Amino acid sequence: MLLEAIEHRPKGNWASAIGPGTVELRIRTKRDDVRDVSVLAGDKYAWDRTSVLLPMRKFASDALFDYWRAPVTPPYRRLCYAFRIVDGESEMWLTERGFSPDKPAGPQHLFEYPYINPCDIFEPPAWVKDAVFYQIFPERFANGDPSNDPEGVEPWGGEPTPSNFFGGDLQGVIDHLDYLAELGVTAIYFTPVFEAPSNHKYDTRDYLKVDPHFGTNEKLKELVDACHARGIRVLLDAVFNHAGRTFPPFQDCLEKGEKSRYADWFHVREWPLSVKDGIPTFETFAFTDHMPKFNTENPEVQEYLLGVARYWIEEAGIDGWRLDVANEVDHKFWRKFRDTVKSVKPDAYILGEIWHDALPWLQGDQFDAVMNYPFTTAVLDFFVERTLDAKGFADRLGRLLASYPTRATEVAFNLLGSHDTPRLLTRCGGNTALMKLAALVQFTFVGVPCIYYGDEIGLTGGHDPGCRKCMEWDPARQNRDLLGFYRWLIALRRGAEALRTGEFRVLRAEPGDRVFAYARVAGEEQYAIVVNNQDRPASAQIPLGEGKWTDVRTREALDVPGGLADVDLEPFGFRVWYKTAG
Ligand code: CA
Numbered sequence: 001m002l003l004e005a006i007e008h009r010p011k012g013n014w015a016s017a018i019g020p021g022t023v024e025l026r027i028r029t030k031r032d033d034v035r036d037v038s039v040l041a042g043d044k045y046a047w048d049r050t051s052v053l054l055p056m057r058k059f060a061s062d063a064l065f066d067y068w069r070a071p072v073t074p075p076y077r078r079l080c081y082a083f084r085i086v087d088g089e090s091e092m093w094l095t096e097r098g099f100s101p102d103k104p105a106g107p108q109h110l111f112e113y114p115y116i117n118p119c120d121i122f123e124p125p126a127w128v129k130d131a132v133f134y135q136i137f138p139e140r141f142a143n144g145d146p147s148n149d150p151e152g153v154e155p156w157g158g159e160p161t162p163s164n165f166f167g168g169d170l171q172g173v174i175d176h177l178d179y180l181a182e183l184g185v186t187a188i189y190f191t192p193v194f195e196a197p198s199n200h201k202y203d204t205r206d207y208l209k210v211d212p213h214f215g216t217n218e219k220l221k222e223l224v225d226a227c228h229a230r231g232i233r234v235l236l237d238a239v240f241n242h243a244g245r246t247f248p249p250f251q252d253c254l255e256k257g258e259k260s261r262y263a264d265w266f267h268v269r270e271w272p273l274s275v276k277d278g279i280p281t282f283e284t285f286a287f288t289d290h291m292p293k294f295n296t297e298n299p300e301v302q303e304y305l306l307g308v309a310r311y312w313i314e315e316a317g318i319d320g321w322r323l324d325v326a327n328e329v330d331h332k333f334w335r336k337f338r339d340t341v342k343s344v345k346p347d348a349y350i351l352g353e354i355w356h357d358a359l360p361w362l363q364g365d366q367f368d369a370v371m372n373y374p375f376t377t378a379v380l381d382f383f384v385e386r387t388l389d390a391k392g393f394a395d396r397l398g399r400l401l402a403s404y405p406t407r408a409t410e411v412a413f414n415l416l417g418s419h420d421t422p423r424l425l426t427r428c429g430g431n432t433a434l435m436k437l438a439a440l441v442q443f444t445f446v447g448v449p450c451i452y453y454g455d456e457i458g459l460t461g462g463h464d465p466g467c468r469k470c471m472e473w474d475p476a477r478q479n480r481d482l483l484g485f486y487r488w489l490i491a492l493r494r495g496a497e498a499l500r501t502g503e504f505r506v507l508r509a510e511p512g513d514r515v516f517a518y519a520r521v522a523g524e525e526q527y528a529i530v531v532n533n534q535d536r537p538a539s540a541q542i543p544l545g546e547g548k549w550t551d552v553r554t555r556e557a558l559d560v561p562g563g564l565a566d567v568d569l570e571p572f573g574f575r576v577w578y579k580t581a582g
Contacts, residue, residue, distance in 0.1 A: 001087045003099055005030035005065060008083065008111065013359060015113050016405035017121040022073045023113050024406055027056065027083050027094070028065045034087045037068045041081040044107035050075055051107075053084065059503065062399035063392075069406070080110040122364030122407040125320075125347035129410045129500055131233065132490050133450035134185040137419050138214050139165060139199045140470050141453055142172025150213045157472070160465040165199050168470070170215035170223045176473075177226055183483075184490035187233040189322055189351075189450065191419055193220065196244050200419070200468075202237075202324065203244030203290050207308040221316045233319035235349060236312060240305050240337075241325035245290035265301050266292045285325060296333040305333075306340045313344045320349030326361065326370075327354045334366040351413055362408040372412040372447055375400055379416060382516070383438045383533055384427045390516040390533075394509030401446065401504060410501060412447035417455060423467050424452070426460045432482055433572035437531045440574055443489045444499050444520060444529050456486040492552065492576070498522035508542050515540040515569065526579040527552075532569035539568050544577070552576040 007028040008014050018024045025039055037058075042051030056068040072079060082104050083094040093100050097109045104110060143149065143156060149167035156166055170193070180188070192201035195211045210220045224234050243250055249262035257263075258271045267283035274281050275289050285291035294301050312318050321341065326334070334352075341348050352358065352367040357374070361367045378400065382393035401409060416438055417424045428435040442449045453459075454471050458479030461467040472478055493499045502522035508530070509516055515538050517530035528549070532538045542565045549558040549565065558565055558577055567575060 001085065001090060001092060002030040002033055003092070005033065006085065006094060006099075008094065010111055010113060012363070013403065013405050015111075016364070016407065017113075017116050018071065018405070018407055019121060019123075020118065021077055021116055022071050023079055023116060024069055024071050025056070025081060025113075026067060026069045026402070027085075028067055028402070029085065031061055031064055031066050033066070034085050036086040038084045039070055039072065039081050040084060040093075040104065040110075041072045041074060041079060042107065043074055043076045043078045044080045044110070044112070045078065046076070047080075047107040056083075060398040060401040061395070061506075062402065063395040065402075067398070067402040074116075077116040079113040079116070080107050081113075082110045120364060122362075122405055124368035124407055124411040125349050127233065127347060128349050128368065128448055130494070131187045131448050132185045132493065133187045133189055133235075133413065133448060134180060134183070135189045135191070135415070135418060135450055135452045136173060137168075137191050137200070137453060137468055138170065138173065138193055139168040139201075140468050141168050142176050142471060142473065143167040143169060144171030144173070144175045145169050145215070148213055148215065157470045160461075160468045160470075162465050163199065165213070166470050167213075169213065170210070170219045174219075174223050174226050177230055177232070180232065181230040183456065183487055184494060185451065186231060186494075187235060187319070188227065189235040190237060192237040192239055192324075194239075197246060198244075202239050202285075203246070204239055205244050205246040205248075207305075208311060217315070224316045224318060228317065233349075234317075235320045235322050235351065236318050237324055238305075238309060238321040239324040240294065240296070240308075240333075241328050242285040242291040242293045245292065247292075250292050264298050265295055267295050285328075293328070296329050302333060302336060306336060309337060309341055310344050313341065313348060319345070319347075320351065322351045322353065322371075323367070324353050326352035326367070327356075327358070331360070331366065334361065338366055349411070357403060359404060362404050364405070364407070367408075369408055369411040369413050369448075371418075372400075372414045374403075375412065375414050375445070375447065376416055376421075379438050379441055380427060383434055383441075389511055390509040390513045391511045393516055394506045394518075397445065397504070398506070409446055413450055414442055414445060414447040415450045415452065416442055417452045417467065419452070419468055420464060421467065422463055423459060423461045424455050425458055426462055426466075430460070431572070432458065432479065434533075435482070436485055437533060437572060437574055439486065439489060440529065440531065440576075443493045444518075444527065444576075446504050449493070451486065456483050458482050496520075496525065496527055496578070498525040498527050502527070507544065508540065514538070517542045519544075524579075524581060528577045528579075529574065530567060530569065531574045532572060535571045537568065537570055537573075539566065541566055544579075547579045548581070549577045549579050552578055 037056040056070040060067040150165040153167045195206040253260040270281040280289040283293035352370045354370045355373040358370040378396040382388045498520040502520035505519045507517040514534040519528045545563045
């Protein structure tokens with residue numbers, strides 16, 4: 001037993017309140033090193049009659065470690081605990097004091113989750129884990145009202161540049177909601193819609209006004225109502241890290257310098273506001289002098305931005321916020337933001353834009369989830385970059401599952417591209433068969449899938465601005481096969497509880513191999529997925545386990561002698577099976 005590999009700490013992702021009176025405990029051990037882990041748990045004031053030994057389940061593995069978990073529901077909300085770790089020959093107990101071969105005699109010196117306060121329970125909105133998201137860049141989705149087009153608008157379908165306009169608007173989205181409903185999406189994330197000079201609107205001028213080129217505040221309400229009528233929820237983009245240069249308080253600072261009443265609204269290093277040797281004398285997004293960073297520690301700024309967050313929920317009925325550059329804004333602000341948003345709409349979804357490990361924001365007091373770029377990278381490394389073999393891919397996915405509290409992982413925003421990355425089909429070199437495999441994993445992994453507009457009909461494009469092309473609405477120019485695949489994929493996920501919330505289990509992930517198989521398990525309901533990530537056929541044995549397995553697409557029964565399925569897969573082929581009782 002390698003004691004050095006064993007890790008547990010109270011709170012964080014190692015001990016999180018997952019429901020009324022219930023804490024999920026986790027512990028890490030060296031991979032394939034120990035046979036069995038259990039947790040001795042009870043109430044420290046009533047140890048003798050409350051302490052129980054509960055089994056823990058290995059729920060994830062990465063290259064170095066196994067991760068075990070167990071839900072624990074102490075009788076009086078107070079919890080203290082110790083771990084029992086067993087390998088072939090020995091058993092070891094882990095408490096706050098370290099390792100010992102002896103079972104703790106009482107509750108002294110155990111780990112503690114002192115009290116499960118109801119408001120500390122991490123409870124993301126229940127609807128999110130069942131959702132299928134669709135991301136819309138409003139300037140490029142559809143032009144439903146030529147009368148509001150910006151000056152110099154270019155013909156729909158032209159080449160995007162950093163600064164040109166094509167006239168997309170909110171009416172265009174309303175006009176195509178039936179398309180989205182038929183596709184099966186249940187939530188839309190809009191990049192910014194508030195008044196701003198640029199085509200992307202990340203340089204806000206007026207946070208309380210829909211951009212006139214997109215429509216009016218009334219039009220946004222109409223759009224949200226029309227979405228809700230179709231069972232589609234709406235997420236808007238909160239650009240609260242920075243304003244735009246034309247934002248009136250910043251204009252006031254430009255004009256009046258440090259005498260401006262808004263002087264403390266921004267982080268100014270040196271007055272007057274200027275740019276020296278390419279570096280602004282005030283804090284900005286990156287070094288972009290038209291995006292001045294807000295001083296979110298200023299109470300007036302807080303009041304203003306929290307007012308904006310509240311306004312659009314109350315006025316337009318939106319269902320949540322995506323938070324731009326969320327990790328550069330202070331934690332105190334985000335805690336206030338959460339309190340404000342949840343007080344107006346308890347089931348609003350708060351989604352942070354963080355590209356890296358985001359555990360500090362995922363404790364239940366700030367965000368519900370983050371844009372899961374580590375998932376994106378893992379999928380691209382396996383399918384596109386091909387720097388991972390099946391085992392490496394499984395290890396990366398396992399690590400993701402262990403990174404955050406379970407409640408956050410279940411609602412992680414799993415995307416394979418966005419307005420900030422090259423498009424998936426372009427990354428796949430135009431190979432739609434390969435793209436389908438990546439999307440299949442996206443829709444059958446833990447977390448919430450999001451389609452970047454147009455990916456489903458084969459839109460291509462490299463880095464920004466290439467990835468911001470106009471949506472193609474001519475059926476003759478859409479990839480209808482791909483669209484049919486996405487419809488099937490969405491219906492598959494929406495029809496299967498196990499694919500949304502089931503436990504993830506790796507079935508086959510061999511070193512040097514490009515066949516990867518896994519299962520999603522929710523009680524009796526089980527699905528198994530295998531992908532052949534290579535340009536040649538493969539024969540593989542998949543340990544599905546005993547039972548009656550049926551191919552989801554052909555409805556053909558599968559032979560599993562001894563629980564093993566022998567499968568022949570086409571180049572870039574895949575199978576999805578489900579298990580039925582009996
Ligand atoms: Ca328009």
